[in-house]
Amino acid sequence: MKERVQNGFTLVEMSIVVLVIGFIVGAIFVGIDMRKNAQIHKISAKIQLFETSRAGFHKKYYCYPGDCPNATNYGLGANGDGNGIITDGGSPPAALFTGEILNYWQHLVAGNFISEDLQTAQCPLIGITNACISVAYVASPPPQLTQPSGNFYLLNTDARNPNTLPANPRNLIRITPEMMFGIDTKLDDGFPLQGEVRGYTSAGVDGSGTLQRFGFAGCSLPLAVANPRTYDITTDDTLCVGVVAFRRGL
Numbered sequence: 618m619k620e621r622v623q624n625g626f627t628l629v630e631m632s633i634v635v636l637v638i639g640f641i642v643g644a645i646f647v648g649i650d651m652r653k654n655a656q657i658h659k660i661s662a663k664i665q666l667f668e669t670s671r672a673g674f675h676k677k678y679y680c681y682p683g684d685c686p687n688a689t690n691y692g693l694g695a696n697g698d699g700n701g702i703i704t705d706g707g708s709p710p711a712a713l714f715t716g717e718i719l720n721y722w723q724h725l726v727a728g729n730f731i732s733e734d735l736q737t738a739q740c741p742l743i744g745i746t747n748a749c750i751s752v753a754y755v756a757s758p759p760p761q762l763t764q765p766s767g768n769f770y771l772l773n774t775d776a777r778n779p780n781t782l783p784a785n786p787r788n789l790i791r792i793t794p795e796m797m798f799g800i801d802t803k804l805d806d807g808f809p810l811q812g813e814v815r816g817y818t819s820a821g822v823d824g825s826g827t828l829q830r831f832g833f834a835g836c837s838l839p840l841a842v843a844n845p846r847t848y849d850i851t852t853d854d855t856l857c858v859g860v861v862a863f864r865r866g867l
Contacts, residue, residue, distance in 0.1 A: 657799035670730035683721030738776040748790035772859030798848035
């Protein structure tokens with residue numbers, strides 16, 4: 618009598634295959650989450666380092682990096698005007714990547730407070746393709762933003778063409794609301810339109826030092842959905858521009 622030949626998989630075999638596929642898919646998603654968390658940690662840690670370095674620089678030289686009027690005497694690089702604000706040196710300031718804005722990073726490196734490679738990019742890279750951190754000064758924030766005037770970090774400068782930033786929002790490398798929420802939560806309160814860390818859809822500074830071309834839609838949910846506004850972490854689109862104010866008293 619001929620033996621019956623069994624074709625196909627048994628239920629047990631199929632269960633094992635499904636289980637293996639599930640493990641593989643799960644590992645992929647875990648890997649993606651780990652990468653996102655690593656990027657959030659890296660950017661947040663850089664901002665904290667820069668703020669600590671700025672305070673240490675001021676304690677040592679009695680001036681702020683980029684703005685230091687005696688920088689050449691200390692071997693740090695070009696002098697600033699010593700007025701306490703970081704600008705491009707234009708009149709009126711336009712927040713181009715020149716003058717004190719460029720010298721900010723050079724002074725910190727020359728003073729051995731940070732170890733960024735400014736030969737590769739003129740501003741510190743943040744681990745996202747072509748993106749680096751710049752600085753600028755806002756003299757007149759729009760009233761509806763309730764953002765104080767002063768110096769701030771811009772997380773989304775395009776390292777390939779920083780000289781037009783942050784005045785030209787077309788040259789921004791935007792990040793996802795989820796990543797911006799993670800950075801905001803680590804450094805501040807987790808809300809996009811309050812505190813020292815803000816998340817806009819776009820941001821720029823005009824010639825009078827006024828924050829312009831700001832937007833909310835996409836990076837944060839509308840007030841009709843969430844009041845106060847919260848980051849729209851349901852989307853993976855790169856919609857956010859991160860603005861981090863210099864901490865007062867440092």
